[in-house]
Structures are given as C-alpha cells and as structure tokens.
Amino acid sequence: MFGFYRIAAAVPKVRVANVDYNVEQMVDLWKIAAEQNASVVLFPELGISSYSCGDLFYQERLHDAVKEGLERLLEVSKHSITAAIVGLPLWHRGRLYNCAAVLQEGRILGIVPKSYVPEHKEYYEKRWFSTGREIVGESVRLLDEDVPFGTDLLFERDGEFVFGIEICEDLWSVVPPSSYQALAGATLLFNLSASDEIVGKSDYREALVAQQSARCMAAYVYASCGVGESTTDVVFGGDVMIAENGAMLERGERFLDESQVIFADVDLQRLKTMRIAEGSFADGEIKPFRRVRLYDLPRIVQLNRYVDPHPFVPSKKGERAKRCREIFAIQAAALQKRLDHIGASVSVLGISGGLDSTLALLATYHTYEIMQRDPKDIVAVTMPGFGTTGRTLENAKKLCEGLGVTFRHIDIADICMAHFRKIGHDPSDHSVVFENVQARERTQILMDLANKLGGIVIGTGDMSESALGWSTYNGDHMSMYAINTGIPKTLIRYLVEWTTEIYPDISDVLHDILATPVSPELLPPEDNEIAQKTEEVVGPYELHDFFLYHMIKSGAEPKKILFLAKTAFKFRYDEATLKKWLKLFLRRFFSQQFKRSCMPDGPKVGTIALSPRGDWRMPSDAEVEEWIKDLEESR
Known part of the structure; x- marks a missing residue:
C-alpha cells in the first residue's frame, strides 16, 4: 500500500485501581483495532492500573494485579498481529518507573520508561516514580522473560515501519525524547499521556502534537486518560489525536463517558522522502538506539484517508x-x-x-x-x-x-x-x-x-x-x-x-x-x-x-x-x-x-x-x- 499503515489510538473507560475492568476495556478496543487492520493501537499512560492511583502505587497488591492484567493482555495478543502499546507501573532495581510496554503475538517486545517525571502544580509524580532518562542498554525480568528496557529502544519492521515511544511530560520538555527517536529513523512517534483539562490547554496540546510531528517530519500518535480517572482535584478529558507532518489527520472527542478509538492511515513513505528533500533533518545528532524487531504487521487493503484532489488549494x-x-x-x-x-x-x-x-x-x-x-x-x-x-x-x-x-x-x-x-x-x-x-x-x-x-x-x-x-x-x-x-x-x-x-x-x-x-x-x-x-x-x-x-x-x-x-x-x-x-x-x-x-x-x-x-x-x-x-x- 505504498507506505500507508493504519494506526489506532484508544481511550478506554477506566476505573481507578480496578485492573480487571481496565484490561477488559482495553481488550475490547484492541479487538476493534485488529478488525480494522491497524498495525498498532496506543493506550493512555498507566492505563492498566489507571493514572490517578496516588499512594496506591505503594501497594504491592496493585502491582500484583497489574502483572496479572499484563498476562491477560499477552494472552489476547497471541490471537492478533496488531501490536499494542500499554501503560503500566514497573519496579526495577528498587525503583518504580512509569512505563510503556509494546505487546505483540504473546510477547513483551520492549519497555520504555518515562524520561521527564513532572513535579509541579497538580503533578507530583516524583512522589512515586523515578526518571528513566538515563536507562539505556538494560533489560528487565518480567513474567519469566528478559525484556529490553530503556529509553534507547526503537521498534521496527522491514526498515520502513519504525516507531519510538515517549510518555506525557516527555513531549512538554525542551528537547522531547521523540526528537532523538526521529533523528535515529523513527517515522512514527507514540505518546501515552495523562493530561488534565484546564481552560485553554486543549488548543495548546493540539498545537504541541502537530508541531512536534512537523518538526520531526513524522506521524505523532497521542492518547490521554479519560473521564473515568479520579476527579478529586482535576479532570481528564481523554484527548486522542493522530497528526502527520503538522497536519491533524484525526482527533477524537473529549469528555466522553464511554470508550473510543480513532484511526488514521499514515504515509510513512512520504515522510521518509521529505526528510531527504526538505529541511536540515540529516544534520541532526544521531544517538545510539537498540532496534527491536516487530512481527508481521497487518496490511490495509483499502485506504481510509482523505486525499485532497487540489493539494495546492486550501479547501476552506x-x-x-x-x-x-x-x-x-x-x-x-x-x-x-x-x-x-x-x-x-x-x-x-x-x-x-x-x-x-x-x-x-x-x-x-x-x-x-x-x-x-x-x-x-x-x-x-x-x-x-x-x-x-x-x-x-x-x-x-x-x-x-x-x-x-x-x-x-x-x-x-x-x-x-x-x-x-x-x-x-x-x-x-x-x-x-x-x-x-x-x-x-x-x-x-x-x-x-x-x-x-x-x-x-x-x-x-x-x-x-x-x-x-x-x-x-x-x-x-x-x-x-x-x-x-x-x-x-x-x-x-x-x-x-x-x-x-x-x-x-x-x-x-x-x-x-x-x-x-x-x-x-x-x-x-x-x-x-x-x-x-x-x-x-x-x-x-x-x-x-x-x-x-x-x-x-x-x-x-x-x-x-x-x-x-x-x-x-x-x-x-x-x-x-x-x-x-x-x-x-x-x-x-x-x-x-x-x-x-x-x-x-x-x-x-x-x-x-x-x-x-x-x-x-x-x-x-x-x-x-x-x-x-x-x-x-x-x-
């Protein structure tokens, strides 16, 4: 399909610390994404446990439940070649990390920790989580297997389909990790997020996603926690969007009291060519990354993307x-x-x-x-x-x-x-x-x-x-x-x-x-x-x-x-x-x-x-x- 891949971003209904319920909702959306031949489906930050667990992150029972939920998700993944990116808390060497795990065909292919852990205003994640910014070249023992672990992971298939992962605050940093992922060859960038809703933040967030996709000449996929999260002090709206090189291809609806999943067919071939032909992309610093090979990916048979017949002329x-x-x-x-x-x-x-x-x-x-x-x-x-x-x-x-x-x-x-x-x-x-x-x-x-x-x-x-x-x-x-x-x-x-x-x-x-x-x-x-x-x-x-x-x-x-x-x-x-x-x-x-x-x-x-x-x-x-x-x- 000439470099086109279908990508899904999902916001499941969530209940705080109710892992069984959260996993059930994720499974339903994962199946929908697979039926639509999506190559990857992205879920929000800490989606297995829910983001707003607070000091429950100190509880061993919650972490045991997360492992059990992860096992169930792995079992589901055996029946689909659609990869999933899920958020979970993970212990490693006596520290707790806010992580994203890539699952496909019954395997955990890799785990990426959050680099920038916010500690300001309504965010106080450092109370529980450590930064994973310096973790490179490591692995973690999880569910009886050694899994690549670190911020130096890229996931690829056939050289054309290459993606990197960052988590929420990473995007808001001065130099987001996704910038280095793109310079190392990633044309797809995923962000698991938990971004609360305050007046005016939605427009800024959209501009940030679109701008990063343009700066990196990449597709940027973003999924944030929904309204089922705790509203003790803040509200989460479940913002979800997919942008490509500065253009917003698809955006979901915020404040829905139900699960949602959006799709977009991204053109990775076009992005690859543009990086050669435009800008100073090739002069950027290339940091070392480990490459994790994905299994076969679904291929779309029909393009579900608007192709403008008059690309030089704005439609509005x-x-x-x-x-x-x-x-x-x-x-x-x-x-x-x-x-x-x-x-x-x-x-x-x-x-x-x-x-x-x-x-x-x-x-x-x-x-x-x-x-x-x-x-x-x-x-x-x-x-x-x-x-x-x-x-x-x-x-x-x-x-x-x-x-x-x-x-x-x-x-x-x-x-x-x-x-x-x-x-x-x-x-x-x-x-x-x-x-x-x-x-x-x-x-x-x-x-x-x-x-x-x-x-x-x-x-x-x-x-x-x-x-x-x-x-x-x-x-x-x-x-x-x-x-x-x-x-x-x-x-x-x-x-x-x-x-x-x-x-x-x-x-x-x-x-x-x-x-x-x-x-x-x-x-x-x-x-x-x-x-x-x-x-x-x-x-x-x-x-x-x-x-x-x-x-x-x-x-x-x-x-x-x-x-x-x-x-x-x-x-x-x-x-x-x-x-x-x-x-x-x-x-x-x-x-x-x-x-x-x-x-x-x-x-x-x-x-x-x-x-x-x-x-x-x-x-x-x-x-x-x-x-x-x-x-x-x-x-």
Missing part, C-alpha cells in the same frame, strides 16, 4: 483567502525589489484576457499601489493574432481601462505573415511553426517595447505550464521577471476570484475571464469562439497539479500517484483517463526540462517550485523510461 474559504493575500503580498514584495534594484519605473506585459496575464497585471498593479507609483507606468499590451477572439480581446481592454493602466493594441497578424514569407512557411499549415511564430513575435514586441521605455517585461506563465513545458521556447517562456512562476494553475483561478473582492469595480470582467476556457489562442477560432482549448490537448490542469504535487513533494512513484489519484478523483475520472494523462505528464515533465533549466527569475510562493537555481535541479536529458515502466506495471 477563509484559509483560501488568507493564502491568496499572502501570495499577493509575496508577488508585490518580489516585484518591488526587482524594480528598485534595476531602477525601472515602467513594467510591460502582454495581456491576453486569460487567467495568467490577468493575475500578473493585478499583482503588478498592486505593487504600484504599494510603491505609490502612477499606474500609467504599467504598459499592458494586447497583441491579437490568428486565434484571438473578440471575447478575450474585449476583456483585456476592459481590464486595463478599469485599472487605469496604459493600454496598447498591437496587431501581430501582418508581422507574422511577413515572417512566414521570410522562412518559407505556408500560413495554411497550422503546425507548431504557425503557433510559435506568434508567441515569439509577441515576446519580441514586449522586449523591444520595454527597451524603448526603459522598463521591464513581466512574465505571465505559471508553474503548471512550466511543469508541462506548455510554452514556446524563447517566446512566452521568457521574460525579465516571471511573477507567476511559483503559482500552479489551480490556485491562480482562486487568486483571480479573490481579487474580485479587492477590486470590485472590475469584478464583472474578472468573472468573465474566470469563465473563459484556458487557451493560448494560437489557432484560428471557430465562429469567433476559442477553438484551441489547452485542457483538451494536454489534459485537465487539476490532474497535472495533483501529479506535480505528489511527484515533487513526496517523490511518489507513478504507481503511487495513480493510486492516490484514483482515490482523490474516484467520482470524476476513471483509471484509464488518469493513466493517460499521468503518462503525458511524465513524458512532458522530463522532455521539457530544458525550458526550466533557463527559466527567468521569479518568486517562490509555496513549498514546491521548479527553479533550477533552487528547488528542482534535473538534467535536461534525463530519461523517463523507468517512470513510464512503473506506471505501465500498475494495476
């Missing part, structure tokens, strides 16, 4: 508006710096009446607003050719008039016809020559006009076009500053839509531009309607942006990208269609690298960019065969 309107504001600000700051550096006051750009040039014009206009410059110094040039329709031409004119920029109309048909005659090309032959002559003439006009005015040519192409090489080399491929270069096509649509609120006076024309089919308008129209629709030729941009995201962000192989696409677009495209466009994407992405190798400067706005000077460095003559072979082998 409020978040989307925030993203748009930030991108607009990045574009403006970038262009302002470039204009200040070269001392130019004039910006020249081609305006087609399409989405990309509209966004470039709006971003340029916004930059001039910030710089308090005259918008007349923005020269927007429409250059109708053989494929230009009245709709796009009129929208370009209305847009420029509405913004008050300088509008220039330069028809290129005669220039192109003269060029055809010079190179001996039949204008009735609508081949790539017919198209590219127009694109290069437009770029030449813009460059020469910028020279004449002492200005700079603003590029309009976007990241999706760059990925596909959907531009004319040294035509619209080239500019003096490419302001849209870091923005995917799917997000550009929302950016333009968002600007209708910023510039309401031109909202009507912006809405019509949004409704216009994406087209380079290089082939003659049919009945004055656009005949050349980009997405009919190269496929839907929503698919190409999806392919691009997963290929670059997580290094996903084509089979995995196809698998994810089938999940994300299951009600929109069949497998044959997805495979067709993915193959086209791969071929174009590889073959068109030469255009990206000499692309102009432009601002990065998201975590993915294709600049050869920064994020993506690929040989122009790299071959695609291995990727196509992988796709062809998918079923």
Whole structure:
C-alpha cells in the first residue's frame, strides 16, 4: 500500500485501581483495532492500573494485579498481529518507573520508561516514580522473560515501519525524547499521556502534537486518560489525536463517558522522502538506539484517508483567502525589489484576457499601489493574432481601462505573415511553426517595447505550464521577471476570484475571464469562439497539479500517484483517463526540462517550485523510461 499503515489510538473507560475492568476495556478496543487492520493501537499512560492511583502505587497488591492484567493482555495478543502499546507501573532495581510496554503475538517486545517525571502544580509524580532518562542498554525480568528496557529502544519492521515511544511530560520538555527517536529513523512517534483539562490547554496540546510531528517530519500518535480517572482535584478529558507532518489527520472527542478509538492511515513513505528533500533533518545528532524487531504487521487493503484532489488549494474559504493575500503580498514584495534594484519605473506585459496575464497585471498593479507609483507606468499590451477572439480581446481592454493602466493594441497578424514569407512557411499549415511564430513575435514586441521605455517585461506563465513545458521556447517562456512562476494553475483561478473582492469595480470582467476556457489562442477560432482549448490537448490542469504535487513533494512513484489519484478523483475520472494523462505528464515533465533549466527569475510562493537555481535541479536529458515502466506495471 505504498507506505500507508493504519494506526489506532484508544481511550478506554477506566476505573481507578480496578485492573480487571481496565484490561477488559482495553481488550475490547484492541479487538476493534485488529478488525480494522491497524498495525498498532496506543493506550493512555498507566492505563492498566489507571493514572490517578496516588499512594496506591505503594501497594504491592496493585502491582500484583497489574502483572496479572499484563498476562491477560499477552494472552489476547497471541490471537492478533496488531501490536499494542500499554501503560503500566514497573519496579526495577528498587525503583518504580512509569512505563510503556509494546505487546505483540504473546510477547513483551520492549519497555520504555518515562524520561521527564513532572513535579509541579497538580503533578507530583516524583512522589512515586523515578526518571528513566538515563536507562539505556538494560533489560528487565518480567513474567519469566528478559525484556529490553530503556529509553534507547526503537521498534521496527522491514526498515520502513519504525516507531519510538515517549510518555506525557516527555513531549512538554525542551528537547522531547521523540526528537532523538526521529533523528535515529523513527517515522512514527507514540505518546501515552495523562493530561488534565484546564481552560485553554486543549488548543495548546493540539498545537504541541502537530508541531512536534512537523518538526520531526513524522506521524505523532497521542492518547490521554479519560473521564473515568479520579476527579478529586482535576479532570481528564481523554484527548486522542493522530497528526502527520503538522497536519491533524484525526482527533477524537473529549469528555466522553464511554470508550473510543480513532484511526488514521499514515504515509510513512512520504515522510521518509521529505526528510531527504526538505529541511536540515540529516544534520541532526544521531544517538545510539537498540532496534527491536516487530512481527508481521497487518496490511490495509483499502485506504481510509482523505486525499485532497487540489493539494495546492486550501479547501476552506477563509484559509483560501488568507493564502491568496499572502501570495499577493509575496508577488508585490518580489516585484518591488526587482524594480528598485534595476531602477525601472515602467513594467510591460502582454495581456491576453486569460487567467495568467490577468493575475500578473493585478499583482503588478498592486505593487504600484504599494510603491505609490502612477499606474500609467504599467504598459499592458494586447497583441491579437490568428486565434484571438473578440471575447478575450474585449476583456483585456476592459481590464486595463478599469485599472487605469496604459493600454496598447498591437496587431501581430501582418508581422507574422511577413515572417512566414521570410522562412518559407505556408500560413495554411497550422503546425507548431504557425503557433510559435506568434508567441515569439509577441515576446519580441514586449522586449523591444520595454527597451524603448526603459522598463521591464513581466512574465505571465505559471508553474503548471512550466511543469508541462506548455510554452514556446524563447517566446512566452521568457521574460525579465516571471511573477507567476511559483503559482500552479489551480490556485491562480482562486487568486483571480479573490481579487474580485479587492477590486470590485472590475469584478464583472474578472468573472468573465474566470469563465473563459484556458487557451493560448494560437489557432484560428471557430465562429469567433476559442477553438484551441489547452485542457483538451494536454489534459485537465487539476490532474497535472495533483501529479506535480505528489511527484515533487513526496517523490511518489507513478504507481503511487495513480493510486492516490484514483482515490482523490474516484467520482470524476476513471483509471484509464488518469493513466493517460499521468503518462503525458511524465513524458512532458522530463522532455521539457530544458525550458526550466533557463527559466527567468521569479518568486517562490509555496513549498514546491521548479527553479533550477533552487528547488528542482534535473538534467535536461534525463530519461523517463523507468517512470513510464512503473506506471505501465500498475494495476
């Protein structure tokens, strides 16, 4: 399943010091987790005894009961390959430790003691428990077997599935043990917790879990004691959550008077790749850990995880508006710096009446607003050719008039016809020559006009076009500053839509531009309607942006990208269609690298960019065969 594993986090009903009852509840949840093919199920801190036993931890009867409960859990584990992480008090060398035990197939695979034992305000664990922070390389005799014991344990299966364990306060420390576990290779981090509820703590706790998962580039699984714990002085709400690289995949409900278990399918393969590609993970200190081998783990057969069909676009309107504001600000700051550096006051750009040039014009206009410059110094040039329709031409004119920029109309048909005659090309032959002559003439006009005015040519192409090489080399491929270069096509649509609120006076024309089919308008129209629709030729941009995201962000192989696409677009495209466009994407992405190798400067706005000077460095003559072979082998 391409590195996906199902993880469970459970909060059983609990009764203080009633081991039989507590174990019974844990067994029920463990069975549910096993039925759902979870690889591991996590239980809360000191779950066998309950956390809030107080001075009952001094009682030998409680510890005998815990051993008996542990034996019962081991018996249950013989009938399931789902591993469980359970909390228990454990004596070792005359000291009592707050521990987590990993159980699988009738064995205790290892026991990890709590490193940071709190002794402040409502917490006074040092009254009973000692820190296990310095325990490494040891074992403990428990239930007639020697069990690896210490904070230096990692649990693994097949090298890909590796997890570490910390307990409650460990996460709240300045340098949590999970940080070192991650640096040693753990992509899964588990926390057995007993975190009480006070006003505002829940939000902070969630942020802490999400942040640690992001910092460690890992999945972080958290389960805290529930409302059955003692309420003498505090209340426990049973908070339970699973995060992955900063994103909260699943969170349970607090204050339930019943047991609950949550599930999430985590992508460990993606995390492994991200650790190589992003950040300074590889420079972190690697401490020595013992590796404990897990038995076979359950494998999921169907992914129960939301796969966003539009990963570049926030699904919530409020978040989307925030993203748009930030991108607009990045574009403006970038262009302002470039204009200040070269001392130019004039910006020249081609305006087609399409989405990309509209966004470039709006971003340029916004930059001039910030710089308090005259918008007349923005020269927007429409250059109708053989494929230009009245709709796009009129929208370009209305847009420029509405913004008050300088509008220039330069028809290129005669220039192109003269060029055809010079190179001996039949204008009735609508081949790539017919198209590219127009694109290069437009770029030449813009460059020469910028020279004449002492200005700079603003590029309009976007990241999706760059990925596909959907531009004319040294035509619209080239500019003096490419302001849209870091923005995917799917997000550009929302950016333009968002600007209708910023510039309401031109909202009507912006809405019509949004409704216009994406087209380079290089082939003659049919009945004055656009005949050349980009997405009919190269496929839907929503698919190409999806392919691009997963290929670059997580290094996903084509089979995995196809698998994810089938999940994300299951009600929109069949497998044959997805495979067709993915193959086209791969071929174009590889073959068109030469255009990206000499692309102009432009601002990065998201975590993915294709600049050869920064994020993506690929040989122009790299071959695609291995990727196509992988796709062809998918079923």
